[in-house]
Amino acid sequence: MTLAAAALLLAGPDAGREEARREAARELLKPVYQHESVLDRMWRTFTQFLGDLLDAGGGTAGGVLSLVLIVVVLVALAALLLWALRRMSRDRGAGAGGVFERGELTAAEHRAAAGRLAAEGDWSSAIRERLRAVARDLEERAIVTPLPGRTAMELADVAGRALPAHAADLRAAARVFDDVTYGEVPGTREAYETMAGLDERLRAARVSLDAGT
Structure with missing residues (x-):
């Protein structure tokens, strides 16, 4: 569950969006969030972003648009990860690759x-x-x-x-x-x-x- 959804539950069924945001802000002040790792914080922010996109797509057209945006974000993240892995592999090769790569030649x-x-x-x-x-x-x-x-x-x-x-x-x-x-x-x-x-x-x-x- 995203922070926005959790905030809506905490604030009650009649709470507005502003009240939900205030609840989310108060939730983030809890000690458990103050000591979370960088990766956990990035993952929480990403999942919250996806949740907000889904919440924004109330109608059919909005839902399709939100789905398209989510797919674009996921593709961009996959491309970034692939680039980082290729860069790491190339850097390791540059540091350890030998001159010769095959059998003995004169x-x-x-x-x-x-x-x-x-x-x-x-x-x-x-x-x-x-x-x-x-x-x-x-x-x-x-x-x-x-x-x-x-x-x-x-x-x-x-x-x-x-x-x-x-x-x-x-x-x-x-x-x-x-x-x-x-x-x-x-x-x-x-x-x-x-x-x-x-x-x-x-x-x-x-x-x-x-x-x-």
């Missing part, structure tokens, strides 16, 4: 896949494959130790210590990878060409003898 195979995707204009996928080529090449050359589940930014940190001259570019490439993979940012030709250029420079790079482990 750096050359990742480069070939990146080239095919770039030729098709699929820049986001091409960027992902090119960074995987970078990661696998660094592992094949023993510049970084293979680590399942390593993220792009973790790769950039480890490789940047071994190749300090390229540390800033590695972090920039990791951010681009995360953006197109988890942030729904569309890939571009320019971003892919930048990633490919970094890959070529890293292939010719030598490990710094002063780098830490």
